[in-house]
Every structure is written in C-alpha cells, then in structure tokens.
Amino acid sequence: IIILMIQSIVFFLGAVYLDRVIPGAFGIADHPLFCFKTNNASTIDLSDIPTQDEYGWYDDEIEDTDVLMERQRLEKGEIGGTVIIKDMKKLYNSTILPNACHKSSVSQFALKGISFAIQDGQCFGLLGPNGAGKTTLISILTGLYGPSMGTATINGKDIRTEMASIRKEIGICPQFDIQWATLTPLEHVLFYARLKGISVEQENEHAMHLLDQVGLTDSATVKYSSELSGGMRRRLSVAMALAGSPKIVFLDEPTSGLDPISKRQLWDIVSTSKKGRSVILTTHSMEEADVLCDRISIIDQGRLQCIGTPLHLKNKFGFGYRLYVSAKPGEEESVQMVSNFVEKVIPSAKLVEQFQNNMVYQIPLEFQHPSKLTKIFSTIETNKTEQCIEEWSISPTSLEDVFISIIDKE
Ligand SMILES: Nc1ncnc2c1ncn2[C@@H]1O[C@H](COP(=O)(O)OP(=O)(O)OP(=O)(O)O)[C@@H](O)[C@H]1O
Ligand SMILES: [Mg+2]
Structure with a gap:
C-alpha cells in the first residue's frame, strides 16, 4: 500500500510536469527546467522560422511614420501602458491537402512585427480586413497561443511566463461564442465572477447587474444558452467578459450580429466601462470604432498600417x-x-x-x-x-x- 501511495504521488507529479512542458494545441508550454529558471519564457526554435529577408518585413516598404515612432519609443522605453506589445510575430504551420494523396505543410506569418502600447482608461480599436491578424493578436495576448517571436506585457506581466496570473486580470469576449448549452446566462456570468474572485455574497447582484446592462434580465434564469438567439448569445459573451470587473477587456467583434438598438446599448456599456480599465476592441464597423475608440490601428497582412486617434487618421489620410x-x-x-x-x-x-x-x-x-x-x-x-x-x-x-x-x- 505504501508503494502504491508513493507511485500515485510520483505519477501525479509526472502528469502535472508533462502537462506544463509538453506543448498542446493551445496555451504556452513551459521550459523543461522551468523549476530552476527565474525567467522561464519558452524558447523558440529559430531554425523553423523563415528569415526576415525571405519575408522582407521592413525592407520592401516604408513603414508609416506614426507606427515607426510608436515602435521606436517602445524600444527606448519612452512610453508605458497596461498592455505593451513588442515586435510580436506569429508563424502558423498549416497542413494543406491539395488532393487526397498528397499533403504538405506551409508556414505563414499571421503577425509580422507588431509593436504598440495601450494606456489605462483607453479603448484601443484594432481594425483590418478579414485575415489581417486581429484575432491572432488577441489570442496571443489572452494566452490561447504563444508568440513565435517578440512578447507583450499586461499590467507589467510577461505573457510568456505569467499567463496564469494575467488571466485573473483580463476579460475576453471571443469572436465566436464559447458557452455551455445547458447553463443559463446567470450561471455563465456567476462562473466567471467566481473565477475572478467576486465574493459569494456579492456575486448574484454583480451578475444580475451585468445581465441587466446587456439586456438579458428576462432570460437570465429561464433559458439555457442553447435557447438564446445569436445576438443574445453575443451579449452574454460581453457580460461574461466584464464579469469580475477585469482591468483589461478584449472584445473581438462584440457587436457582430446585433440589432441597431442592442448595438448602441453595447456602445454605452463599453464607453462607461472603459473608465479605469483598458479595452481592446476589434470591429468591422468604422462607425463603432469612431464612436468608441480613443486610438485606432489598422492592421493588414500582419503589419500595422497606421496608428493614432480617429481624428488624426482622418486628417492624415483623409x-x-x-x-x-x-x-x-x-x-x-x-x-x-x-x-x-x-x-x-x-x-x-x-x-x-x-x-x-x-x-x-x-x-x-x-x-x-x-x-x-x-x-x-x-x-x-x-x-x-x-x-x-x-x-x-x-x-x-x-x-x-x-x-x-x-x-x-x-
Ligand atoms: N489556427 C490557425 N492555423 C493556421 N492559420 C491560421 C490559424 N488561425 C488564423 N490563421 C491564419 O492567420 C491569418 C490571420 O487570421 P485571423 O483570424 O487573425 O484574422 P482576423 O483579422 O481576425 O480576420 P477576421 O476579420 O476575418 O476575423 C489568416 O490568414 C488565417 O488564415
Ligand atoms: Mg477575427
């Protein structure tokens, strides 16, 4: 029995260790010697990554002056912020199947050196055409994927090493709703409120307040999420992102599929809730970006094309x-x-x-x-x-x- 108990402890520790160091489809794997390292950022095998020349990152085009200045000021440490992204690159290895007999692998840079900072109390708009790299950037900042090169800090914590602690301070509304079919809207929000440390005495009031803000009071306890309409599910995702009043909120196309009135209600929520926190918003509605965002960046093919306030961009490119x-x-x-x-x-x-x-x-x-x-x-x-x-x-x-x-x- 003693041997069995020792074996169970050893196997349990082994499983925990392997879970942390073996890279999975999602998340960031730790270094095999993470227990002994002070900085356990996962190292990248550079031989897998095409050279800069192969992709001509900066040499074949003139970088916008504002984008260049933001990058240089970040490198020199002249600007700070709650979210600081430094030279972020992401390489996806996709398998392509041209026909049933042959398959091959293709590497594609979804992000090609993104640098910018977002300050407290700011709503930062990330705009760009389909496939530009917006969701990829948000997925990296929220720990779904690791960066291939470069890094970011959120509230001063490095996304490569301190993701567990960062998760407590962020709220995410993903591009596609992730909800449990047999839980009610109230149960969803309560779950996230509890994860973020809201006390048991306050959680019900907190969750109902959020559901009221997104206009889901009537369905809070009487419908499962599978019984909600597409727009209602989207609103529930926003309430889940705001649960626990996180300091940094990522909203990936929060208003897609919403009717005009719900859309405006959501704009009100975002503009009131950005006080004392940072909001990173992606949208295809230019009107929405103009109304809500203090600063905007347009990203295309993994590169920032411009950055600045909506007024500055209109004056510069208008x-x-x-x-x-x-x-x-x-x-x-x-x-x-x-x-x-x-x-x-x-x-x-x-x-x-x-x-x-x-x-x-x-x-x-x-x-x-x-x-x-x-x-x-x-x-x-x-x-x-x-x-x-x-x-x-x-x-x-x-x-x-x-x-x-x-x-x-x-
Ligand atoms: N898991 C993945 N594996 C391989 N390639 C991917 C993966 N996710 C995204 N990509 C590729 O990365 C690029 C950027 O995709 P991303 O989803 O970040 O775009 P987006 O700006 O969010 O677009 P949209 O506005 O349509 O949501 C695209 O070319 C896409 O095909
Ligand atoms: Mg997207």
Missing part, C-alpha cells in the same frame, strides 16, 4: 470633402446629365466611385473653402430638379474612407 450624388433612376441619360452638371459646378472634381446611378466625387482642395462650399451647396440645391438629381450630400472624410484608402493602397 481628403477633405466628398460630394455624394444620385441621379434620378429610370430616366435615360440622367447619369450623364448629372456628371456634366457636376463638372460644370466643380470643374476639376474627380469621380472616385460609381455604383449604378450613385456617384462619389472628390472635391478638389481649391473648392474646400467654406465660401466656395456654400456656393456649391446653393447651386446644386437650386438646380437639382432640372439636372435630374435625386439626392445629394457633401460629407467630410469618414473613418471608412480612411480604411478603404489604406487597404486599397496594397
């Missing part, structure tokens, strides 16, 4: 005002008539987009003075009926225009 005009539908040659009219009123206006009878013109700089804009307004308004104009407007550069101009440049 182009002043644009004229949006629709010709009357169903009337022959109305499009031609409208474009002739626009050319007459604003001689050097450039047609930047046309979809059926809708046209977008770039108003040249010499016409952007308020007095000239006023004249354009009155001329179009007076002549719109005889010139076959159905609708028209003049708008300043939106964040969406900035996004399209940056991504289209590629």
Whole structure:
C-alpha cells in the first residue's frame, strides 16, 4: 500500500510536469527546467522560422511614420501602458491537402512585427480586413497561443511566463461564442465572477447587474444558452467578459450580429466601462470604432498600417470633402446629365466611385473653402430638379474612407 501511495504521488507529479512542458494545441508550454529558471519564457526554435529577408518585413516598404515612432519609443522605453506589445510575430504551420494523396505543410506569418502600447482608461480599436491578424493578436495576448517571436506585457506581466496570473486580470469576449448549452446566462456570468474572485455574497447582484446592462434580465434564469438567439448569445459573451470587473477587456467583434438598438446599448456599456480599465476592441464597423475608440490601428497582412486617434487618421489620410450624388433612376441619360452638371459646378472634381446611378466625387482642395462650399451647396440645391438629381450630400472624410484608402493602397 505504501508503494502504491508513493507511485500515485510520483505519477501525479509526472502528469502535472508533462502537462506544463509538453506543448498542446493551445496555451504556452513551459521550459523543461522551468523549476530552476527565474525567467522561464519558452524558447523558440529559430531554425523553423523563415528569415526576415525571405519575408522582407521592413525592407520592401516604408513603414508609416506614426507606427515607426510608436515602435521606436517602445524600444527606448519612452512610453508605458497596461498592455505593451513588442515586435510580436506569429508563424502558423498549416497542413494543406491539395488532393487526397498528397499533403504538405506551409508556414505563414499571421503577425509580422507588431509593436504598440495601450494606456489605462483607453479603448484601443484594432481594425483590418478579414485575415489581417486581429484575432491572432488577441489570442496571443489572452494566452490561447504563444508568440513565435517578440512578447507583450499586461499590467507589467510577461505573457510568456505569467499567463496564469494575467488571466485573473483580463476579460475576453471571443469572436465566436464559447458557452455551455445547458447553463443559463446567470450561471455563465456567476462562473466567471467566481473565477475572478467576486465574493459569494456579492456575486448574484454583480451578475444580475451585468445581465441587466446587456439586456438579458428576462432570460437570465429561464433559458439555457442553447435557447438564446445569436445576438443574445453575443451579449452574454460581453457580460461574461466584464464579469469580475477585469482591468483589461478584449472584445473581438462584440457587436457582430446585433440589432441597431442592442448595438448602441453595447456602445454605452463599453464607453462607461472603459473608465479605469483598458479595452481592446476589434470591429468591422468604422462607425463603432469612431464612436468608441480613443486610438485606432489598422492592421493588414500582419503589419500595422497606421496608428493614432480617429481624428488624426482622418486628417492624415483623409481628403477633405466628398460630394455624394444620385441621379434620378429610370430616366435615360440622367447619369450623364448629372456628371456634366457636376463638372460644370466643380470643374476639376474627380469621380472616385460609381455604383449604378450613385456617384462619389472628390472635391478638389481649391473648392474646400467654406465660401466656395456654400456656393456649391446653393447651386446644386437650386438646380437639382432640372439636372435630374435625386439626392445629394457633401460629407467630410469618414473613418471608412480612411480604411478603404489604406487597404486599397496594397
Ligand atoms: N489556427 C490557425 N492555423 C493556421 N492559420 C491560421 C490559424 N488561425 C488564423 N490563421 C491564419 O492567420 C491569418 C490571420 O487570421 P485571423 O483570424 O487573425 O484574422 P482576423 O483579422 O481576425 O480576420 P477576421 O476579420 O476575418 O476575423 C489568416 O490568414 C488565417 O488564415
Ligand atoms: Mg477575427
């Protein structure tokens, strides 16, 4: 019996040790000698990673000045923050199956050297097209995958070595809902509140308050999560992310699939809850990013393309005002008539987009003075009926225009 007891202890310790050092599909494996090392960051086998030249990380393009400055200031330690990301790279090894007989492996850099910092009380927007690397970055920062190179600190703790302690301080709303089909919304939020250390006396009130904020009070105890609609599940994921009032919250497309009213409710929650914490938000809604984010970065093909406040990006990459005009539908040659009219009123206006009878013109700089804009307004308004104009407007550069101009440049 004594030998059996000793064996059980040895096997138990062995299992715990192997669980920590053998890399699994998710999480970050510890160094085999982690007990003896002060810094047990998992080392990367550099021979697996293609060289910088092979991928031409920085040499084939001019890095945006703000992105470069952010990186240099971080390297020199001139800026701090609750989240500091330094030269983060992620290499995925995927298996491809071109046909049933052959399979081969392909390495792909999803992140190619990302550096930036997020300060306390800030909502940082991570924008980018599909496949840009946004979810990959969030997955690394939340410990789902390890970085291939570079690192990040969250509240001063290194993601490679102190993930267990970081997990207590972060909340995550993943891109795809991860919920238990047979638990109610209240049980989900209680589970996370308890994990984050909310006391038993306070947890019920805390959970119900969060569910009230996301508009799930009525379903809190009467429905299983499998019985919720897609939008309701999304709102539950946000409540789960905020459970325990974590200092840093990651929201990966929190408003996808939400109706306009729920979306606005969620915007209110994010803007009130960002006080005293940092929020990292990814979204495909430029309006949402403009409303909520203090700073924004557009990421494409694993590289930061720009960084700054929404206003700074609009001033830097914007182009002043644009004229949006629709010709009357169903009337022959109305499009031609409208474009002739626009050319007459604003001689050097450039047609930047046309979809059926809708046209977008770039108003040249010499016409952007308020007095000239006023004249354009009155001329179009007076002549719109005889010139076959159905609708028209003049708008300043939106964040969406900035996004399209940056991504289209590629
Ligand atoms: N587990 C994985 N294994 C291999 N490649 C992956 C994996 N996850 C993502 N990728 C690849 O990494 C790149 C970035 O993907 P990621 O999911 O981070 O994009 P995203 O910016 O979140 O896009 P979306 O807006 O569609 O959510 C893509 O090319 C994708 O194919
Ligand atoms: Mg994503």
